[in-house]
Amino acid sequence: MNKWGKLSLGLLLAGGLLTGCGSNNTDNSAEGNSNSGAAAKKLVLGTSADFPPYEFHKMIDGKDTIVGFDIDIAKDIAADMGAELEIKDLPFDSLLNELSSGRVDIVISGLSPDPDRAKQVGLSDIYYSAEQAVVVREENKDYFPTMDDLKGTKIGIQTGSIQEDIAKEIEGAQLTSLSKMSEIVLQLQSNRVDASIMEGPVAKAFVKNVDGLAIAGAVPEVEDDGYVVGVKKGNDELLGQVNATLKRLKDEGKIDEYVAAASELAEGE
Numbered sequence: 001m002n003k004w005g006k007l008s009l010g011l012l013l014a015g016g017l018l019t020g021c022g023s024n025n026t027d028n029s030a031e032g033n034s035n036s037g038a039a040a041k042k043l044v045l046g047t048s049a050d051f052p053p054y055e056f057h058k059m060i061d062g063k064d065t066i067v068g069f070d071i072d073i074a075k076d077i078a079a080d081m082g083a084e085l086e087i088k089d090l091p092f093d094s095l096l097n098e099l100s101s102g103r104v105d106i107v108i109s110g111l112s113p114d115p116d117r118a119k120q121v122g123l124s125d126i127y128y129s130a131e132q133a134v135v136v137r138e139e140n141k142d143y144f145p146t147m148d149d150l151k152g153t154k155i156g157i158q159t160g161s162i163q164e165d166i167a168k169e170i171e172g173a174q175l176t177s178l179s180k181m182s183e184i185v186l187q188l189q190s191n192r193v194d195a196s197i198m199e200g201p202v203a204k205a206f207v208k209n210v211d212g213l214a215i216a217g218a219v220p221e222v223e224d225d226g227y228v229v230g231v232k233k234g235n236d237e238l239l240g241q242v243n244a245t246l247k248r249l250k251d252e253g254k255i256d257e258y259v260a261a262a263s264e265l266a267e268g269e
């Protein structure tokens with residue numbers, strides 16, 4: 001528990017820390033090393049900013065801002081291209097269509113490199129990896145030591161996520177798919193679902209900030225346990241630029257730095 005104690009979810013929702021503050025389309029721009037010319041290049045990022053510490057809303061100097069380690073990476077990609085970054089906060093399950101239709105240039109959203117996705121869009125090299133986790137109400141913490149203990153339970157997951165696929169494999173599980181992670185957390189808190197599956201770092205951030213939740217012992221196994229950047233299928237030039245920046249950031253140890261800083265930011269200090 002941090003020094004202010006745990007915040008209630010209601011407060012979080014009101015404060016817009018973990019959710020989109022009502023509007024689903026927040027633009028905040030980050031400066032790239034833009035060219036001196038009048039028409040600076042623009043890189044439009046699509047992300048679902050409901051996923052601390054990857055991407056989330058936070059009041060910074062009194063302003064609702066989208067932050068997170070994915071956002072830091074996006075800023076570097078834009079800067080290396082000499083472009084200005086524009087951020088579009090969109091529902092997770094719409095992101096790949098937005099890419100294909102050209103309404104966004106890149107997707108960075110804790111995106112796992114699922115083979116079906118690789119058919120639809122171009123996927124970069126892996127920039128980070130994390131384990132999955134099962135989040136439950138604190139009083140049920142000890143009832144889910146293994147994945148088998150999730151059989152027949154009510155599980156909340158994000159629509160279009162790989163967690164939805166994981167949950168579908170669990171015998172007898174009743175699934176509630178919702179668009180935003182904060183809605184799933186609310187369902188857990190109000191006893192409408194008993195468990196949720198999400199990335200370990202996201203589980204930690206929610207458990208830290210939301211009253212009455214805990215991480216269970218069960219650990220879902222996934223094959224694609226890394227995160228990648230999506231670009232439009234066939235845009236190999238952009239994919240090459242993205243991979244070059246990712247390689248630089250990995251070589252410089254920047255990604256771990258960004259993850260640590262974003263995790264701290266997500267924990268509310």
Ligand code: ARG
Nearest residue numbers: 048051109110111112161162
């Ligand atoms: N890693 C999972 C997937 O690719 C979940 C990602 C959800 N991302 C988000 N920003 N809500 O399906």
